[in-house]
Amino acid sequence: MTRFSVRDAGTLLGLVLIIVVFASLTPAFLTVPNLTNVLQQSSINACIALGMTLVIISGGIDLSVGPTAALAAVVSATLMVNGVPVSVAILAALSIGIACGLFNGVLIACAGLQPFIVTLGALSLFRALALIFTGGSPVFGIPPEFRAITNGQWFGVPTPIVIVAALALVAWVVLNKTALGEYILAVGGNQEAARVAGVPVTRTKITTYVLSGLLASVAALILVGRLGAAEPTLGNLWELDAIAAAAIGGASLMGGKGSIVGTLLGAVILGVLRNGLTLMNVQAFYQLLATGIIIIVAMLIDRATRGR
Amino acid sequence: MSESELPLRLHLDALVKTYPGVRALDAVSLSVRPGEVHALIGENGAGKSTLLNILSGVIVPDSGHIQIDGRPLLVRTPLDARAAGIAMIHQELKHVPELSVAQNMYLGRPLTTAGGLLVDRRAQERRAAEVLADIDPSIDPATPIRTLTVAQRQMAEIGRAMLEEAKVIAMDEPTSSLTPSEFERLVVLIDAFAARGVSIIYVSHKMSEIYRTCSRATVLRDGRSVGVVSLADTAESALVPMMVGRELARVAHRSFVTDGVRLRVKGLSRGSHVIDASFSVRRGEVLGISGLVGAGRTELLRLVAGIDRPDGGTVSIDGESVRAHDPQAAIRRGLGLLPEERAREGIVAGRSVVSNIGLPSFARFSRFGLVARRRLSATAFRLMQQLGLRPLDVERPIGTLSGGNQQKAIIGRWLAASSQVLLFDEPTRGIDVGAKAEIYSVIERLACEGRAIVVVSSEMPELLRVSDRVLVMREGRIVADLSREQINEEQILAHAIPRDAHRAA
Numbered sequence: 108m109t110r111f112s113v114r115d116a117g118t119l120l121g122l123v124l125i126i127v128v129f130a131s132l133t134p135a136f137l138t139v140p141n142l143t144n145v146l147q148q149s150s151i152n153a154c155i156a157l158g159m160t161l162v163i164i165s166g167g168i169d170l171s172v173g174p175t176a177a178l179a180a181v182v183s184a185t186l187m188v189n190g191v192p193v194s195v196a197i198l199a200a201l202s203i204g205i206a207c208g209l210f211n212g213v214l215i216a217c218a219g220l221q222p223f224i225v226t227l228g229a230l231s232l233f234r235a236l237a238l239i240f241t242g243g244s245p246v247f248g249i250p251p252e253f254r255a256i257t258n259g260q261w262f263g264v265p266t267p268i269v270i271v272a273a274l275a276l277v278a279w280v281v282l283n284k285t286a287l288g289e290y291i292l293a294v295g296g297n298q299e300a301a302r303v304a305g306v307p308v309t310r311t312k313i314t315t316y317v318l319s320g321l322l323a324s325v326a327a328l329i330l331v332g333r334l335g336a337a338e339p340t341l342g343n344l345w346e347l348d349a350i351a352a353a354a355i356g357g358a359s360l361m362g363g364k365g366s367i368v369g370t371l372l373g374a375v376i377l378g379v380l381r382n383g384l385t386l387m388n389v390q391a392f393y394q395l396l397a398t399g400i401i402i403i404v405a406m407l408i409d410r411a412t413r414g415r
Numbered sequence: 416m417s418e419s420e421l422p423l424r425l426h427l428d429a430l431v432k433t434y435p436g437v438r439a440l441d442a443v444s445l446s447v448r449p450g451e452v453h454a455l456i457g458e459n460g461a462g463k464s465t466l467l468n469i470l471s472g473v474i475v476p477d478s479g480h481i482q483i484d485g486r487p488l489l490v491r492t493p494l495d496a497r498a499a500g501i502a503m504i505h506q507e508l509k510h511v512p513e514l515s516v517a518q519n520m521y522l523g524r525p526l527t528t529a530g531g532l533l534v535d536r537r538a539q540e541r542r543a544a545e546v547l548a549d550i551d552p553s554i555d556p557a558t559p560i561r562t563l564t565v566a567q568r569q570m571a572e573i574g575r576a577m578l579e580e581a582k583v584i585a586m587d588e589p590t591s592s593l594t595p596s597e598f599e600r601l602v603v604l605i606d607a608f609a610a611r612g613v614s615i616i617y618v619s620h621k622m623s624e625i626y627r628t629c630s631r632a633t634v635l636r637d638g639r640s641v642g643v644v645s646l647a648d649t650a651e652s653a654l655v656p657m658m659v660g661r662e663l664a665r666v667a668h669r670s671f672v673t674d675g676v677r678l679r680v681k682g683l684s685r686g687s688h689v690i691d692a693s694f695s696v697r698r699g700e701v702l703g704i705s706g707l708v709g710a711g712r713t714e715l716l717r718l719v720a721g722i723d724r725p726d727g728g729t730v731s732i733d734g735e736s737v738r739a740h741d742p743q744a745a746i747r748r749g750l751g752l753l754p755e756e757r758a759r760e761g762i763v764a765g766r767s768v769v770s771n772i773g774l775p776s777f778a779r780f781s782r783f784g785l786v787a788r789r790r791l792s793a794t795a796f797r798l799m800q801q802l803g804l805r806p807l808d809v810e811r812p813i814g815t816l817s818g819g820n821q822q823k824a825i826i827g828r829w830l831a832a833s834s835q836v837l838l839f840d841e842p843t844r845g846i847d848v849g850a851k852a853e854i855y856s857v858i859e860r861l862a863c864e865g866r867a868i869v870v871v872s873s874e875m876p877e878l879l880r881v882s883d884r885v886l887v888m889r890e891g892r893i894v895a896d897l898s899r900e901q902i903n904e905e906q907i908l909a910h911a912i913p914r915d916a917h918r919a920a
Contacts, residue, residue, distance in 0.1 A: 284785045286777035289770055296763035303722060303760050304828060305746040305775035363765050 114357040117412070118372040121355075121405070125376060129383035136386055143265065149378030150267040153371055154326040155345055156352035157271075157278045158319030160370045163353050164282070165312055166295040166362030167215060167222035169319045172349060173342030174233035175207040176327035181237050183328065184246040184337030193253045200324045207233055208320025212313030230346075237339035245338040249331060257332025267329045274322065279367040291315060295362030351398070352377055355405040376401065422485040424449040424614040425501075425583050430479035432465050439465040440476070441638045445616075447583065452605060452615040454625045454646070457635035457658050458847030463618050466635070467585055470616075471503035472496035483582065494523060502576030506588040508568050512561035517543040519560045520575040546574045550604060565708075566597040573604060584608065585616040590624060594707055594912065602628055622651050634658055659849060666852070668899070669859060670883050671699035677867035678750075678836045680719060683728030688714040690891040692728070696836070696867040701858060703882030703902075704871045706911045710888040712871040713755055716838045719869075720752040721745040732836055746775050751829030755840040755871075757818065761825050764814030768804075768824050769795045771813045775832045791831075798827040803853055819843075819850025826857060837861060839870045843877060855880050875904050887911050 130137040155172050162169045183200035187193060207229065214225045261269045282288040290311040293301040302308050323342075331337045354360070355376055356369025380401060384394045427445040431438075440462045447453045457463050468474045470481070472493040481488045483499055490496050496503070510519045517539040518525075526542070528535040543556035551570040560568060569589060576584045590598050605615055605628055617629050625632065626646055633643050634657045641657050678696040683689060689711045696702045704712050717723045719730050724740040731737060738744040742752075754760035762771055769788075772795045773780060780791045795809045802823040804816075813824055822842065829837055842858070843851040858881050862868050872878050878885055885902050887895040887910040895910040 280785075284788075286781050286784075286786055289773065289777050289786065292766060293763045293770070293774055296765050297759075299760050300754075300763055301774065302742060303720070303752055303754055304771075305743050305832075307743060363763070 112366065114409075115366055115368045115372065117408070118356055118369050118376070118405075121408075122372050122376050122379065125379055125383070129379065129386070133383065133386045136383055141382070141386075143268075145378045145382045146268050146375070147265050148382065149374045150271040151326045151330055152345070152348045152352055152377065153374035154271045154274060154322050154329065156349040156356075156370045156374050157275055157367065158315075158322035159346070159349040160353045160356070160358050160365050160367060161278065161282065161291060162222075162315045162319050163350070163358045163360060164295045164362060164365040165291045165315045166298060167312065167315065168226060168350070168360070169211065169316060170223065170226040170346045171207065171211060171229035171233055172319060172323040173345035174230050174237060175204055175320050175323040176330070176342040176345065177237040177337075177339055178207065178233045178240070179203040179324035180327040180331050180337040180341055181241050181246055181339050184249060184331055185241070187250055187253055188246055188248050193250065193256075196253070197328060200328050201321060204320040204322070204324025204327075205317050206320070207323070208317035209313065211320070212316035215316065216309040216312035234339075241339045243339065245336050247336045249335045249337070254332050254335060257329050267333070270325070270329065274325065275367055275371055278318075282365075282367055287311065287314060292363060295364070297363070348374075348377060351402050355402060357409070373405075423447065423482070424451070424484060425616075426480075426482040427466070427470065428480045428482065430466065430469055431477045432469065432474065433477055438638050440469075440479075442479070443635065443638070443640045445633050445640070446643075447614045447616060449582075449614055450609045450612045451631065452609050452617055452629045454629035454632035455616055455618045455635065456620075456625065456632055456654065458849070461635040461658070461847075462638045463635055464587070465638075467503065467587055467616075467618065470496065470501060470583075470585060472501075497524070497579055497581075500580065500582035502579060502581035502584045504569065504572045504576070504584065504586045504589060508565070508572060510560045510568060510571075513559055515540070515557050516547075516554060516560050516563065516571050517556035520546075520556070520571060520578055524579075542578060543574065546577045547571070550574055550577075551600075566593050569593070569601075581613065583614045583616065585618070587618045588620070589617070590619065590621065595908070598624070622654070626651070659847075666855070666880065668880055668882075669863075670899075671859075671863045671865075672697055672883050673699045673865070677733055678719075678869070679731045681729050683715065683718050683730065684726045685714060685718055685723060686726065688891055689718055689725075692718075692888075692891075692893050694886060694893060694896075696869060698865050698867060699862050700883050701862050701868045701870060701881050703878040703885040704869060704888060705873065705878055705885055705907050706888035708873070710911065711891040712888050713840055714891075715888070716752060716840050716869065716871060719745070720750060720838060722752070746832065746834070749833070749835040750838070751775075751832065751834035751836070752838045753822070753825050753829070753840060753842060755844060757821050757825065757845075762813045762821055765812055768799065768809040768811055768813050768816070771824055772798070772809070772828045772831050774828060776828075779832075794831055795827060798830050799823065802827060802857060817847075817850070819846040819854065822846060822850075822854060823857070826861075835865075836867045837869070839868065839872075841872060842870060843872075843874070851877075875902075875907070878902060878907075889913060 135141060159169060159172065179200040182203055183196040186196040186199055211226055211229050214220050215222050257266055259266045282291065290306050293306050294308050294311050298308060330341060352373035353365060353370045355373030356366055358365030358370065377398060380397055381394055384397060423446050425447040429442040429444055430440050431442055432440040443462060443466060455463050469476050472490045472495050475491055481490055488499050490499060520543050521539050525534045526538045527533060540556045547554050547556060550573060551567060554563065554567050554571060560571065563571065589601060608615060617625065619625055629646055631643060631645050634641050634654065636658060675698040676695045677698050681693045683692040692715055706712050718725050721740055721742040721744060729736055732748045732750060735748060737748050769792050773791050777786055780787050792809060799809055800807060804820055804823050813821060843854055846854065858868060870881055879902055882902065883899060885897045886893050887897065887907055889911055890913055897906060
């Protein structure tokens with residue numbers, strides 16, 4: 108289901124449960140500043156996960172989102188630092204995201220190569236490009252005009268949260284209300300049947316990878332604004348968190364199934380988990396353990412409720 | 416001791432199996448004597464597959480017992496079934512393509528050596544060759560099974576049953592991919608098995624085969640057993656009402672052919688699958704295409720629909736040529752394909768009936784980029800009402816519908832797209848007798864409204880019912896164009912069977 112469904116209600120219930128648990132364990136958890144902090148921390152993963160969800164629903168996977176973000180980050184940062192207008196630099200970042208997506212999309216949809224392998228190769232390729240571009244060093248000195256965009260607030264809500272919420276709304280509309288959304292679900296559900304029925308399969312698949320790359324570049328811009336610097340090594344393991352958020356939210360890696368709302372909830376669940384454990388002074392290793400356990404538990408619940 | 420006093424070889428007693436919302440088997444019993452060839456017949460959805468799956472250990476019944484030679488048996492897994500002497504020959508043969516014939520025959524229970532650590536491939540091939548010598552000596556047990564023809568693979572399956580010294584062999588639609596001469600060979604084998612005391616359960620829709628091979632038949636309907644008959648004493652016309660539960664009216668064919676060619680195919684070719692195919696279909700005409708499995712009928716339809724790339728040839732609809740290898744172009748020109756394997760190529764099972772119907776039409780049903788869902792749903796509802804979808808719920812996932820209803824939805828898809836040329840590939844495969852009749856009247860109505868229709872079919876009654884003309888294909892070529900008066904089994908087979916009847920190894 109793509110509308111707010113039983114599965115989404117279940118994910119929401121899971122989130123509420125985790126919040127209740129942490130609220131009772133740490134008094135510092137359930138405060139407005141902390142909850143805002145959680146949403147802000149989750150926004151980057153949520154942004155990536157939106158694109159990842161669309162790709163997964165269409166039956167593919169994108170392992171190259173982290174390096175795509177890194178490449179977009181270092182190129183636009185370098186432009187900004189060298190006096191290029193901020194708007195141009197932003198466009199450059201988005202263009203790189205689109206180009207990386209096109210690269211993946213064309214190889215997968217036109218040449219028919221396996222998504223896992225193509226994006227795995229792209230992961231190394233884009234990472235290498237980012238490192239080569241900056242010679243391995245970070246780019247410092249991001250102009251304050253740019254940082255003001257990403258570090259500001261809209262009616263008391265930090266800008267990144269607003270941006271990602273708006274993008275999530277667009278993604279939701281695309282998936283649930285447009286022809287493209289129907290195509291993505293059909294291609295992921297049964298690609299051959301979709302093709303026989305006249306769905307533009309190639310175009311649909313390429314579009315999902317382009318959207319994934321685009322959203323990765325948006326996430327990159329948010330991060331660069333927050334840190335004031337762009338490292339060619341940023342985005343490491345971002346794909347795993349994104350896949351985790353999508354999977355917790357109900358996306359099936361077989362394709363044909365997934366939810367934007369669910370993905371958002373999944374990203375917040377991961378964020379709440381990390382935040383809560385940090386407040387409880389739990390070591391980072393155990394946070395990783397908790398993340399892994401949550402993912403597996405979510406899958407088991409999925410299997411149990413789906414039935415035989 | 417007369418035959419009826421011997422203990423039953425197989426006794427399935429009051430089997431019950433329910434799935435959410437449906438009682439697939441309702442206290443069904445089946446009895447087979449040693450050395451008997453027993454038919455299991457019924458419409459699709461009557462419970463035959465469920466029964467066979469329970470017998471072969473694929474699923475577990477909710478209640479009921481299985482007895483072999485008077486001893487009760489617990490069959491929980493396929494290996495249990497095989498150990499009990501039950502061999503199952505599926506309709507869709509499930510082999511591992513890259514493994515050898517011998518390895519497939521020993522799948523799950525390999526012959527081992529070195530204290531059970533290593534698989535003894537040579538011993539397996541030796542034993543397999545011994546068994547195959549009686550069945551089909553042309554099969555080399557060491558070759559990968561994918562190199563075998565369908566008929567040979569079926570023989571290998573039977574060989575497996577012999578290796579396991581099966582007491583009961585169940586065959587599910589064994590002849591759907593066999594030529595008549597291969598069928599004769601199968602009959603000889605079945606008789607040999609029966610003579611040795613092996614019991615055979617024969618599941619098929621083809622009445623002529625059933626009457627040829629079986630002595631008794633159990634009839635299933637809607638999950639219940641409605642009777643066990645002796646085939647010597649029961650006419651086919653008496654069996655059909657048992658299967659269907661009502662008398663089916665005999666409907667005559669009506670022709671709506673008018674002038675004006677709507678579909679013209681010239682010189683279409685693809686490798687050895689389709690060679691220089693040319694034909695045309697007029698307004699209101701239903702053109703049947705018959706031929707043996709492998710003659711190239713499905714491949715021909717796929718070429719016309721733009722799904723596969725042709726080596727040469729042209730397709731034109733209403734005088735306008737259609738770009739090759741572009742399904743969307745063909746659909747835009749007004750063509751619609753209803754594939755043979757609905758589950759694999761026809762439906763997106765998890766999506767609703769509306770979504771499946773709208774697939775080729777979303778762009779047209781959109782405004783400002785957003786799909787006009789209400790308009791689409793209303794259209795889908797209206798079409799499904801006209802086509803008789805039961806229950807009339809277009810928001811249900813299409814995967815939950817029966818085969819007949821799914822086919823109606825796919826027809827609805829092309830009606831919603833205003834398609835004018837429809838290509839049906841085995842339109843009633845896997846659809847029960849009652850729904851078949853409905854599909855035939857739909858095809859008739861579609862023709863009456865001026866469309867051009869092509870129907871690929873392997874069933875003579877079906878071709879007779881719907882076609883104005885019938886093409887016969889053989890080894891990739893169209894070899895005959897028969898008028899209605901000429902449509903009969905002998906004529907079609909005479910054209911369809913390859914001249915060179917000798918089978919290459």
